Every structure is written in structure tokens, then in C-alpha cells.
Amino acid sequence: MVNLKIDHNEISVPEGTTIMEAAALAGIDIPKLCYLKDINEIAACRVCLVEVVGKEQLVTSCNNKVQEGLEILTNSPRVRVARKQNVQLILSQHDFKCATCVRSGNCTLQTLSNDLNIIDLPFKERVEHAPWDKNFPLIRDTEKCIKCMRCIQVCDKVQGLGIWDVTSTGSRTTVNVKGNRKITDSDCALCGQCITHCPVGALRERDDTEKVWDAIADEKKTVVVQIAPAVRTAWGEAMGMKREDATVGKILDAWKRMGADYVFDTSFSADLTIMEEATEFLERFQSGSLNNRPMFTSCCPGWLRFVKTQFPEMVPQLSTAKSPQQMFGAVMKTYFAQSIGVDPENIVTVSVMPCVAKKAEADMDFYYKEYAGKDVDIVLTTREFTRMLRETHIRPEVLTDRKPDSLMQEWTGAGVIFGATGGVMEAALRTAYHALSGKNPDPDFFDDIRTVNEDYALTEANLDFNGTTVRTAIVSGLGNTRKLLEAIRRGDVSYDFVEVMACPGGCVGGGGQPICDGKELAGVRGENLHFLDKNSKIRFSHENQDVAKLYQDFLEHPLSHKSHMILHTDHNAWSMHDPE
Numbered sequence: 001m002v003n004l005k006i007d008h009n010e011i012s013v014p015e016g017t018t019i020m021e022a023a024a025l026a027g028i029d030i031p032k033l034c035y036l037k038d039i040n041e042i043a044a045c046r047v048c049l050v051e052v053v054g055k056e057q058l059v060t061s062c063n064n065k066v067q068e069g070l071e072i073l074t075n076s077p078r079v080r081v082a083r084k085q086n087v088q089l090i091l092s093q094h095d096f097k098c099a100t101c102v103r104s105g106n107c108t109l110q111t112l113s114n115d116l117n118i119i120d121l122p123f124k125e126r127v128e129h130a131p132w133d134k135n136f137p138l139i140r141d142t143e144k145c146i147k148c149m150r151c152i153q154v155c156d157k158v159q160g161l162g163i164w165d166v167t168s169t170g171s172r173t174t175v176n177v178k179g180n181r182k183i184t185d186s187d188c189a190l191c192g193q194c195i196t197h198c199p200v201g202a203l204r205e206r207d208d209t210e211k212v213w214d215a216i217a218d219e220k221k222t223v224v225v226q227i228a229p230a231v232r233t234a235w236g237e238a239m240g241m242k243r244e245d246a247t248v249g250k251i252l253d254a255w256k257r258m259g260a261d262y263v264f265d266t267s268f269s270a271d272l273t274i275m276e277e278a279t280e281f282l283e284r285f286q287s288g289s290l291n292n293r294p295m296f297t298s299c300c301p302g303w304l305r306f307v308k309t310q311f312p313e314m315v316p317q318l319s320t321a322k323s324p325q326q327m328f329g330a331v332m333k334t335y336f337a338q339s340i341g342v343d344p345e346n347i348v349t350v351s352v353m354p355c356v357a358k359k360a361e362a363d364m365d366f367y368y369k370e371y372a373g374k375d376v377d378i379v380l381t382t383r384e385f386t387r388m389l390r391e392t393h394i395r396p397e398v399l400t401d402r403k404p405d406s407l408m409q410e411w412t413g414a415g416v417i418f419g420a421t422g423g424v425m426e427a428a429l430r431t432a433y434h435a436l437s438g439k440n441p442d443p444d445f446f447d448d449i450r451t452v453n454e455d456y457a458l459t460e461a462n463l464d465f466n467g468t469t470v471r472t473a474i475v476s477g478l479g480n481t482r483k484l485l486e487a488i489r490r491g492d493v494s495y496d497f498v499e500v501m502a503c504p505g506g507c508v509g510g511g512g513q514p515i516c517d518g519k520e521l522a523g524v525r526g527e528n529l530h531f532l533d534k535n536s537k538i539r540f541s542h543e544n545q546d547v548a549k550l551y552q553d554f555l556e557h558p559l560s561h562k563s564h565m566i567l568h569t570d571h572n573a574w575s576m577h578d579p580e
Helices: 019-025 077-092 108-115 150-158 209-217 229-233 235-239 248-258 267-287 301-310 312-317 324-340 357-363 382-391 413-419 423-437 478-490 522-534 545-555 561-567
Strands: 002-006 009-013 049-052 071-073 138-140 164-167 174-177 203-205 222-227 262-265 347-353 378-381 459-465 468-476 497-501
Touching: 002 019, 009 019, 019 071, 049 077, 077 108, 150 164, 150 478, 209 222, 209 347, 209 378, 209 382, 222 248, 222 324, 229 248, 229 347, 229 382, 229 413, 229 522, 235 382, 248 262, 248 382, 262 267, 267 324, 267 413, 267 423, 267 545, 267 561, 301 312, 301 357, 301 478, 301 497, 312 478, 324 347, 324 357, 324 545, 324 561, 347 357, 347 382, 357 378, 378 382, 413 423, 413 522, 423 459, 423 468, 423 497, 468 478, 478 497, 545 561
Parallel strands: 002 071, 222 262, 222 347, 347 378, 468 497
Antiparallel strands: 002 009, 049 071, 138 203, 164 174, 459 468
């Protein structure tokens, strides 16, 4: 242990502890702006300065470790002046039109400026501007960038893509797409982790809320809204609600109040996805086509973008099943449209997703069908939904639990856990087990694949299906995914079925979720989905009676010709970039 004084308090901390961590153990909060533990500890912002008695220069607390006998002052006059000046310098190069920023009220720089009582700027303002394609799902505003380097480090160290980099030098140093490429020409997976780890509003999703308002206002249009499983775990964070009060039923009620004609839970189409994907897996597994390489899940568009650019030889191993989002849209424009007697061209399908990549997924040409136009017309993130809710001044406490509309009302626990890493795999295996054995397994038979590492690295499990071994692997986060695919490529590992999610922790940690700077909430949100599954009346996708009726009345059976036409896709029909 190391003995020292912080603000005249004697404490003992383990060797290797940083000054910032030591202060936290003593109940002292040192302000920070660029710091992300184990990811960005470069002291770029110079906000976490402290005074070490006896040293002439102030030191940064995030990357300097404690030493025996140190006496540290975290709030001395020198420290207060230096912090204030450093933040003022940052503000002088920042577009601080806070009232029109998506992060207003949830901005680390804004909070810090208030805490430091900054009411004027003694420095000349110089704000940099750079063009950006505003049609791209991810928007970067150079004028708001504070050069904290978080986006660079998260993209590099966590996601392993290295999309962002430092450009120029000196006072002109800034952040941009590596190689000065356009973002549309990059290998960006649209995971959105750079957005959720940005402390300000320099990165955000493309706002599509006005498209929804326009659709609702158009009397000729029938607006149909679906809510992804992961959304229910997080929307309450943005609305100041207790987790147990922030139900999906209240989201559905909110949409009805905002003017949607029909509201549904995407958990229904997650069950539908399982019927197709589990059947597809069994078909490939029993045919022996998975001896060399596994079948990969295909629900995550960020993962699809990644494999397209980084491991194109693995594309044939993807399940051909569309994601739950796209399946729901396709069913809306066919089965549901016929049922309610509305021309598919007059149906506007809106999805609320925890994801930025879902916006790009909906726009891909391979999801266009003559029978229905686009499967999904508009995609909103969880953040966009909460902004719309605030815009209507609907108070959360007036919302009631509403059931989804008929025809696609029922959902199962298997569909709900799609939002957590390992959920797609577990849901598919529950149904695959039933198909092989003719009976349901214990829903908790697959506990082994729920054992998720803290950093969401690889989880492996060999499962016994009545004497047949199924080799499975689960991974989330694209940095972890790269390691796994390289091992598969080398032949070091071999599996039958692999689930990949681009965002650490799965959709619950998606790039479209509410931002709680400094907190990683994917684990907590995922546990909430598993709790809902545990307490669901139905926990198997094949027992969803509304899904069964859909097959009976329209789709015939999983992997039928009709289901192939509506619920499956050709991953070779599109590419990330136009050929040069």
C-alpha cells in the first residue's frame, strides 16, 4: 500500500493507483473531460490538474500514479485558476450555441463550465469548420470538437477500426476521418460508439424526427411504429424514470399519443427471425456445410458492415435472414397491409432502435421490394424518440401500459433477450433444440452462453443436443470480433454457430442509446432484459401464437419460398462502397 495525503486527509491506496483514482477513494471528485479509463488516459484536456506540494508544475491526475508520502491539493488557488483557464481555452475553439445542441443539458463541457463558474471568455474565439455529408447516418460537427481524442481511442482500442485520426499540427490540430477521406468512403461500421463516448455534441446521429412528424401529419399515410427490445432498457434514463417504470407498454402509449396509427413490439419479429434463422442453422448444420466455418447471425447491421470490409470471405457464412427490424417492415407492407386493407405505398414504417447502423440498414437497396417499397421507411434512435417525447410535452407519469396492436401482439422472452449479447444465440438454440428433439429444453439450459466477460470478449460453449454437440461462440465489440475472425481464418478454432454484435454488450450498449458520460450501462441493461425473459409467460419463439398464425395464414412455414422472398436477403447484392 502507498500512504499519502489528499486535501489534508491521510489515505492508503494500492500501488499503481492514479491520483484521480486515489482521490475518488477518498470521496474527492476531480473534474475530467477527455478521460476514459483504460481507453483515453492522455491528459489532453488538462482539466484534471492537481497540485503536488513541493513541485513547481501542476500535474495531471488521470495518468500520474501515487507515490509514498505525496501531499496533493485538488482545489488550491493555483489549481482552480489553471482549470478555469484551460476550460476557457477549450471554449474559445468550441461552438457553444448550447440551446441548439443535441447534448444540451447532457454535455460534460457544459456541466464543467457551470461548475467552474465560467461566465466570460478572455481569449479570442476561433472555431474551425469542415464540410460533412449530412445524409450519412453519423454526423460530425467540427465546430463542436474539443480534440479530446476519445473518438479516436474508442474506435481504435475498443472497435479496432481506426476510422478517426488527428490531422494538422499545433493550434490547427483537429480530428477527422483518417487519411482525410470522406466518411462515406471509410470502413465505418456505424456502431456509434464514438457518439456515445464523445463528451460534447461533436458527434451525433442524423436526426430523422421531422420525417416522422410529416408522416403523422399526412392524412393519407398510415404510420406503423415498432420498438426494439433494447430501447425499453434505456429510454427511462433520459426521462428521469425508475427502471421498473420505464416499460415498453408506456413507449407504445407515448407513440399513440404522438399520433401513430399502429404500435408494435419488435420482440414479435425477433421471434419471427428465430423461426427462420434457427431453421436455417439446422439445415446447414445437418447438411454438413458448417464443418469448416460456422454460420454467423445477421441481425446486427454494424457487424454486417464490418465483415463486408474486413473479412469479405466470411460473407457466405452469414445467415440470410433479415434482421427483426427489416422483417417487421416487410411483414407490415405485406401481411399487415392486406389485413387492414391499406395500400403498402401508403404505409410508413417507423422503427425505434438503439442503433445508428439501423438507419443505413433501412436505406440499403437490397431491402427494396416491388411488393412493398422499402421495408422500413424511417429509423429513429432511442435518443431521437426521447427528444420527440419532450417536444410533445408528454409527462412520463401520465403514460399507461398499452398492449401492441392486434395480429402481431404476442412476444416471448426469447425475443426480448435479442437486445443483450448472446440473446440471439440463446433464443435460436431454444427453438433449434425443440426442432431436433421434439421437446423444449429448460429455458435456462443455456446458462453457459450467458457467462459474459467484463470486456465482452469471446464466450464459448459446447452444447449437448440429445447426443449431438453444437459448438457455439458469442462475441461483442468489433475489436473482439476481429480477434475471433482472425482465429477462425487461421483455423485455430472451429464452431458451428457464432453470434456477433458490433457494440460491446450487444444492442443495449448501442450507439443510439441515451448517453451517460463515464458510465458503461450495457451490463445493467442486459440484466434487465434477462429479468424480463425470466418472468415472461412464454420463453420460446416457436410458441408465439401470433407468429404461428402468420405462417398459417401467409408465410406457410419457415424457409418456404414466400418467406425467402419476404424475410431473407442476398448479402452479396450490396457493397459498402461504390467500385472505383
